[in-house]
Amino acid sequence: MGLLQQTLAANKLIDPNIARDNRVTPAIAHVNAGIMGHGVDPLESIESFQKTYATITWVYAGVSAIQDNIAKLPIRIYDRPATEDDRIEITDNPKFKLFEKPNPFSSRYLFWATVVGSLELTGELFVNLVRGNENQPPQAMIPLRSDRISIVPDPKEYIGGYVYKIGGIEIPFQPWEIFHVAYYNPIDDYRGQSPLQAGRNAQILELHSVNWAKDFFKSGTRAAGMLTIDGKIDQEQFKRLEKQFSEKYIGRQKTMILEQGMDFTQTSVAPKDADFSGLRDMNRTGVCAGVG
Numbered sequence: 001m002g003l004l005q006q007t008l009a010a011n012k013l014i015d016p017n018i019a020r021d022n023r024v025t026p027a028i029a030h031v032n033a034g035i036m037g038h039g040v041d042p043l044e045s046i047e048s049f050q051k052t053y054a055t056i057t058w059v060y061a062g063v064s065a066i067q068d069n070i071a072k073l074p075i076r077i078y079d080r081p082a083t084e085d086d087r088i089e090i091t092d093n094p095k096f097k098l099f100e101k102p103n104p105f106s107s108r109y110l111f112w113a114t115v116v117g118s119l120e121l122t123g124e125l126f127v128n129l130v131r132g133n134e135n136q137p138p139q140a141m142i143p144l145r146s147d148r149i150s151i152v153p154d155p156k157e158y159i160g161g162y163v164y165k166i167g168g169i170e171i172p173f174q175p176w177e178i179f180h181v182a183y184y185n186p187i188d189d190y191r192g193q194s195p196l197q198a199g200r201n202a203q204i205l206e207l208h209s210v211n212w213a214k215d216f217f218k219s220g221t222r223a224a225g226m227l228t229i230d231g232k233i234d235q236e237q238f239k240r241l242e243k244q245f246s247e248k249y250i251g252r253q254k255t256m257i258l259e260q261g262m263d264f265t266q267t268s269v270a271p272k273d274a275d276f277s278g279l280r281d282m283n284r285t286g287v288c289a290g291v292g
Contacts, residue, residue: 046122046147049194053121056206059196062291063120071112075099094137102141103130114143120291122146124182124192126162134176141179151180151190159190195291202285 052059077096078087090096102111118125126149130140144164154160162178164171182192196203 046194049121049196050145050147052196052203053117056203058206059121059203059291063117066120066291067113067116070116071109073112075108098138098141104140105142111141111143118143118146119181119183119192120195122192123185123194123197124180127179128164128173129177129179131177134174144178149178153190199291 053063054060075096077090077093077099079090080087100108102108106114115125115127124146126144126146128142128144129138130142131138148165150163150165152160152163157175159175159180161175162173162180164173182190183195185191185193187193
């Protein structure tokens with residue numbers, strides 16, 4: 001079956017005999033509808049995974065490489081032949097034009113980069129097949145953000161529809177209007193699992209590592225510490241000393257000169273002691289392993 005045929009057949013109604021004899025799907029749909037209300041909403045982590053594309057270098061590098069390698073592939077569509085040798089490539093058919101120009105709003109490259117990026121970041125992709133009814137071929141294919149889609153369970157058809165939510169507006173779709181592909185998710189019946197989920201801890205460590213480095217250099221690479229003084233001082237002396245110390249030393253590369261009776265004790269960990277370079281290498285390995 002060709003890609004277009006798969007696209008058109010993906011959300012057809014279940015065979016009546018299967019719907020009649022199937023006992024598992026109705027239970028799954030009933031439970032999910034009861035837990036989630038009227039629809040299975042996106043996982044809470046979806047948006048955070050989408051943001052890692054812009055905040056974590058290794059996520060961007062891995063996902064963008066996959067996007068580029070797939071999006072730049074040439075499109076080849078063939079009539080289904082009786083034998084492999086009989087196949088005829090289609091170049092001037094509406095089927096071909098749809099895949100070369102999926103919609104009026106984006107290029108072919110951007111379309112495929114968008115759907116592949118969604119699959120790699122969120123574990124699923126949704127495409128709106130713009131057509132009048134389920135028997136018509138799509139006139140356009142518009143990618144939809146996974147974090148804006150809720151799936152409506154149905155006891156008979158498994159999926160009763162989809163709801164696209166944006167800015168307080170809810171747009172309902174019939175099953176035949178949406179093409180949904182999802183990666184395997186062992187703990188969710190409807191939503192895909194992001195490849196980034198397994199490397200979540202490495203991503204968190206990477207973000208904390210970068211933020212720590214930013215703060216370290218922003219403060220003039222001066223280690224945090226504790227200033228101790230022999231004897232007691234009153235509140236006014238404390239405030240004056242705090243102001244003088246801040247003006248002279250915080251955020252600046254200056255040699256610290258302490259008066260007699262004062263002592264500075266470093267309380268922070270230096271980059272070399274924390275093996276900062278090794279930590280980032282470990283983070284990179286963990287993140288890239290998730291991206292593949």
